[in-house]
Amino acid sequence: MDANDGDTIDATGISGVITLTTGQLLVDKSVTINGAGADVLAIDGNAASVVFFIFRNPPGETVTISGLTIKNGRGGSFGGGIENEETLTVTNSTISGNVAGELGGGIANSGTATIINTIISGNSAAQGAGIYNPGMMTVINSTISGNMATTTGGACTTAGGTLEITNSTLSNNSADVGGAIHNGGGTLTITNTTVSGNSARDGGGTYLSHTTAMTIINSTVSNNTAARGGGAFNVGTLEVTNSTISGNTSTGDTAGDGGGAGYNAGTLNIVNSTMSGNMATREGAGIYNSEDSILTISNSTFSGNVASQTGGAIFNLATLQLANSTLSDNSAPFLAGGILNFGPLQIGNTILSAGASGVNLYVNGGGTVASLGYNISSDDAGGFLTGPGDQINTEPLLGPLQDNGGTTLTHALLPGSPAVNAGDVAFTPPPFFDQRGPGFFRVRNGRIDIGSFEVQSGSTPSPTPTPTASPTPTPAATATPTSTPTATPTSSATATATPTATPTATPAATSSPTATPAPSATATATPTSTPRVTPTPRVGPTPRPRPTPRQRPSTQ
Numbered sequence: 001m002d003a004n005d006g007d008t009i010d011a012t013g014i015s016g017v018i019t020l021t022t023g024q025l026l027v028d029k030s031v032t033i034n035g036a037g038a039d040v041l042a043i044d045g046n047a048a049s050v051v052f053f054i055f056r057n058p059p060g061e062t063v064t065i066s067g068l069t070i071k072n073g074r075g076g077s078f079g080g081g082i083e084n085e086e087t088l089t090v091t092n093s094t095i096s097g098n099v100a101g102e103l104g105g106g107i108a109n110s111g112t113a114t115i116i117n118t119i120i121s122g123n124s125a126a127q128g129a130g131i132y133n134p135g136m137m138t139v140i141n142s143t144i145s146g147n148m149a150t151t152t153g154g155a156c157t158t159a160g161g162t163l164e165i166t167n168s169t170l171s172n173n174s175a176d177v178g179g180a181i182h183n184g185g186g187t188l189t190i191t192n193t194t195v196s197g198n199s200a201r202d203g204g205g206t207y208l209s210h211t212t213a214m215t216i217i218n219s220t221v222s223n224n225t226a227a228r229g230g231g232a233f234n235v236g237t238l239e240v241t242n243s244t245i246s247g248n249t250s251t252g253d254t255a256g257d258g259g260g261a262g263y264n265a266g267t268l269n270i271v272n273s274t275m276s277g278n279m280a281t282r283e284g285a286g287i288y289n290s291e292d293s294i295l296t297i298s299n300s301t302f303s304g305n306v307a308s309q310t311g312g313a314i315f316n317l318a319t320l321q322l323a324n325s326t327l328s329d330n331s332a333p334f335l336a337g338g339i340l341n342f343g344p345l346q347i348g349n350t351i352l353s354a355g356a357s358g359v360n361l362y363v364n365g366g367g368t369v370a371s372l373g374y375n376i377s378s379d380d381a382g383g384f385l386t387g388p389g390d391q392i393n394t395e396p397l398l399g400p401l402q403d404n405g406g407t408t409l410t411h412a413l414l415p416g417s418p419a420v421n422a423g424d425v426a427f428t429p430p431p432f433f434d435q436r437g438p439g440f441f442r443v444r445n446g447r448i449d450i451g452s453f454e455v456q457s458g459s460t461p462s463p464t465p466t467p468t469a470s471p472t473p474t475p476a477a478t479a480t481p482t483s484t485p486t487a488t489p490t491s492s493a494t495a496t497a498t499p500t501a502t503p504t505a506t507p508a509a510t511s512s513p514t515a516t517p518a519p520s521a522t523a524t525a526t527p528t529s530t531p532r533v534t535p536t537p538r539v540g541p542t543p544r545p546r547p548t549p550r551q552r553p554s555t556q
Contacts, residue, residue, distance in 0.1 A: 005061075008032040012067070017042045024049040028057040035067035038094040038119070045073030045081070045098065054111070056085040066091040073098040078132075079108030080123060091116045100125040104132030105147065109161075115139045120155075123147045127182070128157035130173065134185075139165045149175035152207070153182035154198060160185040165193050172197045178207030179224060181214075183236065188214045199225045203233030204248060208266065212236035218407055221245045221261075227252030228288070229263030230278065237267045242407050242437060244273065250280040250288070257281065258315055259288035260305060270297045272435045274408040276401060280307040283340070284315030286330065293318040299435045299442075300325045301410055301452050303401045304355070307332040311340035312358055316367075322347045323372070324423075324431070324442075326411050326451040328398055331355035336362035341369065348372025348387070349423045351396045351451040354379055361385075374424045376450050389425075394418055396451070406436025410453050420455050423448035 003009060012034055020043070035041040045051040051073040054063050063086060070093065073080045080098030082088070088111060095106045095118065105123030107113065112135060120130045120142065129147035131137065133156065144155040154173030156163065163186070170180040170193065179198030181188065183206070195205045204224030208214050213236055220243065221231045230248030232238060245261040252258070260278030262268065264287060275286045285305035289295040295316070302313040302325070312330035314320065320343060328351065331337040337358025339345070342365045352360035352375065361381045363369060373387030376396045385392055397417035404410045413419050427448045434440045434454040442448060445458035 003029050003031045005030045008034065010034050011041060012036045015040045017044050019044040020046050020049065020051065024053045025051060026053050026055055027063055028055040028061065030060075030062045032064040033066070033068070035065075035093070037067045038069045038092060041067065042069035042071055044071055047072050047074045047099075049073065050075040050079045050081070050083050050100075051098070052082045052084075053079070054082070054084040054086045054088050056111070059086070061086040062089075063087070064089045064091070066093060069094040069096065071095075071097045075100040075104070075108070077102040078104060078110075080105040080125065082107045082109075084109045084111045084113050084135075086111045088113045089116070090114070090118050092118065094119045094121070096120070096122045098123045100132075102126045103128055103157075105129045105149075106131060108132045109135045109137050112136045113138075115142050118142045120144045121146045124149070126150050126152075127159075127184075128153045129175070130154070131156035131163075132159070133157070133163050134159045134161045136162045137164070139163070139168055141166075142168045143171070144168065144180075145171045145173065147173045149173075149182075151175065152177045152184060153180075154178070154200070155180040157182040157184055158186050158188050162186055163188045165190045167192045169193065170195045170198065174199045176200060177202050178233075179204045179226065181206040183208045183212040183214050185209065185212060188212075189217070190215070190219050191217045193219045195219065195221045195224065197223050202226055202228050202263070204230045206232045206234075206238075208232075208234045208236035208238055210235050210266070213238075215239045215241070216243050217241050219243045221248065223247045225249045225251060228257050229259045230261065230280075231259075232262040233259070233265075234262065234268050235265045238262075238264075238269070240268070240270045240273050242272045244276070244408050246274070246276045246278065248278045250278075250282070250285070253281045255282075256290075258284035258307070258311070260285040260307075261287055263288045263290065264293050264295055265290045267294045268296070270295075270300050272299045272408065272431075272433075272437060274301045274303065274401075274410070274435075275305060275313075276301070276303045276409065278305045280305075280309075280311075282309045283307055283332075284311045285332070286311075286313040287315070289314065289316045289318050289320060289343075291317045294321075295319065296321045297325050298323045299431055299452050301401070301408070301435060302327045303329050303409075303411065305330045306355075310334040310336055310358070310362075312337040312355060314339045314341075316341045316343050316345060318343045320345045322350050324349045324434075324448075324452060326351045326353075326398070326453065327360070328353040328396075328401075328411050329355040330358075332358040335359070335364070340364065341367040344368050344370070346370045346372060347375055347385075349374045349427070349448065349450050351375070351398070351419060352377040352379075352381060353396050353398055372424075374422065374450055376419055376422075389422065391418060391422070404436065404453065405440060408435060410435055411451075413449060413451065413453055413455050417455075419450035421445050421447045421449060423450045 179200035204226035371387030
């Protein structure tokens with residue numbers, strides 16, 4: 001591309017499709033490229049090359065692209081629509097219908113990229129059909145949809161880099177592993193974002209590989225589908241905070257399949273969140289916690305999850321810690337509609353309210369239960385709740401799952417509920433707030449309520465929390481920059497204008513679960529088939545490392 005450092009290439013007066021006839025647009029200067037709008041002007045790669053190659057020569061270029069549709073690019077191993085090695089910002093654009101032979105159908109980023117108010121759709125690649133990121137990338141106010149990867153990451157794959165997604169939607173993407181998101185290395189954070197309608201074999205919404213980390217904050221993961229882990233499949237460290245995981249489905253029907261909301265084979269922490277209406281063809285409609293894993297749940301709600309076999313809320317083979325939470329209306333026809341436990345379970349200040357079928361708590365094999373006290377169960381919980389303040393065969397008197405304030409749905413405690421002011425007398429914050437967050441204090445009348453919901457009438461809470469104690473992170477600013485056209489150098493002769501068409505836009509060891517169920521006070525005529533052990537989690541393909549910058553291509 002013929003331009004000088006600092007130039008603005010003004011294409012705001014051009015409409016139609018510019019079809020590349022002599023290969024990619026090589027950008028090796030700091031430039032701003034302004035189009036007339038993504039629905040007005042398109043750059044077509046002619047199914048022959050990547051459309052834009054932002055080339056490191058020398059390092060330090062800054063490139064801004066706005067108001068364009070980038071389509072029909074055909075890259076080799078890295079990048080179909082855009083290959084970036086520098087600092088790139090894309091705003092108010094559409095990146096669609098591009099193909100990479102291996103990595104990054106829409107965008108392959110090994111530099112630093114910011115994507116704002118942009119649609120990334122209908123792209124394909126082996127890994128990272130929408131985005132492949134071994135660099136640093138931020139996505140804000142954007143939509144990533146309808147992308148298809150043959151191996152990992154329909155919407156995006158990160159591989160040793162950092163990816164932050166804020167105020168965005170990832171929908172209807174597909175892959176073998178990680179229908180929307182595959183974290184194959186590095187750190188990934190999604191905030192105020194919806195991940196919906198994606199599909200995969202493992203991890204319909206998200207998939208985290210070994211040694212990776214991901215944080216989901218103030219977000220919704222819904223209506224995703226996979227054989228294992230409809231919402232998420234975690235082999236790394238996953239933190240879910242102030243979020244809703246709902247309506248996801250695990251469709252697998254062989255031993256070890258499960259996890260409608262999530263399948264955990266690593267470390268999973270769920271805080272101030274709701275898991276509701278998830279389904280599993282086999283076990284663990286809420287969470288399937290596999291062997292040698294750690295699952296921690298606090299200030300959260302599991303409601304209306306349904307497993308076709310057992311473990312409506314949780315199927316646990318490893319370490320499970322449950323505190324200040326509410327499990328209600330979960331069901332399964334065999335053994336436990338609530339929790340089926342094969343591992344060490346620690347439970348305190350929690351409500352167990354049975355659903356249409358299955359008991360609240362069934363312990364099998366070598367499973368153990370340590371009650372920290374102050375729990376309520378609508379049935380006898382298998383005789384395992386014997387701690388101080390535990391109440392069994394007691395209806396907790398819960399309202400329906402609904403908006404009671406805050407960012408997630410909760411079950412309110414109705415007047416006369418035995419959970420009110422019946423929690424641990426020694427409890428002092430943190431947490432300072434109940435599941436709903438700031439403004440809904442965790443302690444009223446001098447004593448915590450049982451479950452994830454605190455009735456707010458009564459005396460001033462004590463101690464008074466400081467503002468910095470809020471568990472709700474502050475989302476990043478989402479201001480949209482507006483490009484200002486300046487001087488207008490002419491682009492290179494490598495493009496042929498065709499103005500006729502307009503684009504459209506632990507780690508504790510657990511006992512084998514094959515043991516015969518132990519007799520307990522909860523034994524009924526319900527069939528007592530024993531759930532089978534989980535196979536070793538399948539590991540997704542290893543993402544490719546960050547590529548070495550290529551030599552400058554020859555220009556003609």
